[in-house]
Amino acid sequence: MFGLIxxxxxxxxxxxxxxxxxxxxxxxxDLDVWCSxxxxxxxxxxxxxxxxxxIEGAYIDSCFVPEMLGRFKxxxxxxxxxxxxxxxxxxxxxxxxxxxxxxxxNFNLLQHQHVRNTTLQWERFTTGNTHTAWVISRxxxxxxxxxxxxxxxxxxxxxxxxxxxxxxxxxxxxxxxxVAELLLVARQEKPLLDLQNELGxxxxxxxxxALVEADAVVWVASMPRTLQIDSSKLRxxxxxxxxxYPKNLDGKVSGKGVHVLKGGIVEFFRDIGWSMMEIAEMEKxxxxxxxxxxxxxxxxxxGCHTNFSWGRNNITLEKMEFIGEASVRHGFSTxxxxxxxxxxxx
Amino acid sequence: xxxLEAPDVAMIDYxxxxxxxxxxxxxxxxxxxxSRINAIVIEGEKEAYDNYMAIGTLIPExxxxxxxxxxxxxxxxxxxxxxxxxxxxxxxxxxxxxxFAPLHxxxxxxxxxxxxxxxxxxxxxxxxxxAISAYHVYIRVADPFAKKITEGVVKDEYLHLNYGQQxxxxxxxxxxxxLMKANKINLPLxxxxxxxxxxxxxxxxxxxxxxxxxxxxxxxxxxxxxxxxNREIARMALAAxx
Numbered sequence: 111m112f113g114l115i116x117x118x119x120x121x122x123x124x125x126x127x128x129x130x131x132x133x134x135x136x137x138x139x140d141l142d143v144w145c146s147x148x149x150x151x152x153x154x155x156x157x158x159x160x161x162x163x164x165i166e167g168a169y170i171d172s173c174f175v176p177e178m179l180g181r182f183k184x185x186x187x188x189x190x191x192x193x194x195x196x197x198x199x200x201x202x203x204x205x206x207x208x209x210x211x212x213x214x215x216n217f218n219l220l221q222h223q224h225v226r227n228t229t230l231q232w233e234r235f236t237t238g239n240t241h242t243a244w245v246i247s248r249x250x251x252x253x254x255x256x257x258x259x260x261x262x263x264x265x266x267x268x269x270x271x272x273x274x275x276x277x278x279x280x281x282x283x284x285x286x287x288x289v290a291e292l293l294l295v296a297r298q299e300k301p302l303l304d305l306q307n308e309l310g311x312x313x314x315x316x317x318x319x320a321l322v323e324a325d326a327v328v329w330v331a332s333m334p335r336t337l338q339i340d341s342s343k344l345r346x347x348x349x350x351x352x353x354x355y356p357k358n359l360d361g362k363v364s365g366k367g368v369h370v371l372k373g374g375i376v377e378f379f380r381d382i383g384w385s386m387m388e389i390a391e392m393e394k395x396x397x398x399x400x401x402x403x404x405x406x407x408x409x410x411x412x413g414c415h416t417n418f419s420w421g422r423n424n425i426t427l428e429k430m431e432f433i434g435e436a437s438v439r440h441g442f443s444t445x446x447x448x449x450x451x452x453x454x455x456x
Numbered sequence: 457x458x459x460l461e462a463p464d465v466a467m468i469d470y471x472x473x474x475x476x477x478x479x480x481x482x483x484x485x486x487x488x489x490x491s492r493i494n495a496i497v498i499e500g501e502k503e504a505y506d507n508y509m510a511i512g513t514l515i516p517e518x519x520x521x522x523x524x525x526x527x528x529x530x531x532x533x534x535x536x537x538x539x540x541x542x543x544x545x546x547x548x549x550x551x552x553x554x555x556f557a558p559l560h561x562x563x564x565x566x567x568x569x570x571x572x573x574x575x576x577x578x579x580x581x582x583x584x585x586x587a588i589s590a591y592h593v594y595i596r597v598a599d600p601f602a603k604k605i606t607e608g609v610v611k612d613e614y615l616h617l618n619y620g621q622q623x624x625x626x627x628x629x630x631x632x633x634x635l636m637k638a639n640k641i642n643l644p645l646x647x648x649x650x651x652x653x654x655x656x657x658x659x660x661x662x663x664x665x666x667x668x669x670x671x672x673x674x675x676x677x678x679x680x681x682x683x684x685x686n687r688e689i690a691r692m693a694l695a696a697x698x
């Protein structure tokens with residue numbers, strides 16, 4: 111069985127969803143009630159691959175909402191309790207979705223392996239970052255040419271280049287796609303220099319300068335609400351892949367020649383009878399999902415019960431290839447620009 | 457330079473991910489709060505013994521096993537008494553008696569009326585889940601001596617919770633209605649007990665929010681084990697929050 115740990119995109123949405131599911135007692139509560147609410151296994155689902163292989167899964171809502179980010183202890187508990195529930199339910203491989211993997215990583219939850227009388231078995235969990243990195247890379251490869259961007263002549267900025275997903279995308283782009291030049295953008299100097307060294311190339315730039323030069327921008331970092339982008343200074347055409355969480359780039363940039371694509375999203379080849387992706391604001395919630403969730407499904411299809419994506423900077427090209435091939439084989443495709451023909455004409 | 461790597465998440469109080477500093481066990485404020493919390497625990501274990509013995513009168517064929525469970529509670533009581541002594545704290549027993557009075561009265565009423573389901577829900581599910589959750593939170597911030605004692609106690613309490621669960625599970629069809637009714641009356645008492653100790657608990661570095669969540673997890677797990685559906689559990693839990 112595979113598992114997905116998720117959460118609503120806002121407190122307001124979470125209450126609506128809880129009401130719809132019949133969890134009135136939580137729905138009616140204020141944020142303090144939600145802070146005390148235990149995780150809920152809200153849905154079981156069966157997924158059948160193109161080859162006819164059937165797997166079962168469960169969706170666990172952590173009862174975390176982004177409004178809790180300032181409450182460190184609460185956020186930590188939400189993630190650990192949801193993981194404990196997944197393990198108690200005997201789920202083989204569970205993906206940490208949305209903020210939960212960010213919280214796990216940033217709050218160093220590795221040191222909290224004991225939750226009550228349960229010792230968390232890390233091999234039962236994956237961040238799903240390997241699949242996300244592969245999907246984002248493929249989205250760039252597929253969609254850039256449609257806009258007339260020849261990657262062999264293009265400059266591609268990776269914003270958040272030194273993160274787990276960002277560094278994997280950089281590795282893939284520099285060794286598999288022949289991008290003319292990688293522009294590396296991140297907050298800290300030292301990891302940037304290390305990455306540049308590892309890649310044997312790439313130019314380190316600040317965000318403002320990189321945006322002016324880039325034909326394509328891969329965002330794999332959350333953006334502060336205060337960030338402003340001057341669309342008039344962007345190149346035309348410019349492909350922006352919004353691979354961060356939450357996905358809020360389309361509200362920040364618009365204008366002629368700027369194309370924003372939600373990054374790290376995949377579509378399954380047939381409808382899945384679940385209702386939980388609606389809370390992730392997917393356009394086609396019956397088929398579309400975060401690539402990190404899909405990683406848990408793919409690993410379950412493959413019978414690969416390991417913490418495939420774990421820790422930081424462990425994503426190799428070989429692992430990306432493995433998960434990518436399996437992704438295609440089991441019926442997943444990457445989300446592309448809405449209408450490729452329209453985009454080409456623009 | 458703006459942006460990058462989840463800046464919102466970086467606003468945390470313990471960047472190293474630790475549980476934070478332990479309280480000063482020798483401080484007067486700590487000892488004062490401990491005198492009431494410790495008394496509650498001692499009184500709780502004593503009443504648990506009485507309650508298991510009383511339940512044995514309703515199911516004589518299980519009286520022997522219930523006596524065994526009850527005696528474990530007496531052992532716990534001694535352990536927690538030692539925890540108070542170790543810190544030089546005198547437990548405020550009159551406070552604890554008053555604290556348990558509403559739940560105690562409901563148990564006695566049910567006992568008199570022979571309402572076994574209600575007795576089991578109060579003692580073997582609600583009180584045990586409350587104890588387990590509070591002990592789990594306490595273990596994280598306890599002094600080394602009390603930590604060791606409490607860790608041993610928690611293991612036993614799961615056995616007690618399990619006893620109640622198994623009986624209610626086996627008899628669910630005939631006891632469900634009474635179970636729901638008893639929950640509606642008694643779960644709010646747990647909530648109000650939690651409210652009453654929240655301030656003292658916070659001196660011991662135990663958050664009310666965390667206590668409530670731990671309790672809801674233990675209670676929810678228990679109701680699942682008994683065989684209730686998620687939505688039924690959700691409806692039952694409503695009594696704790698309104």
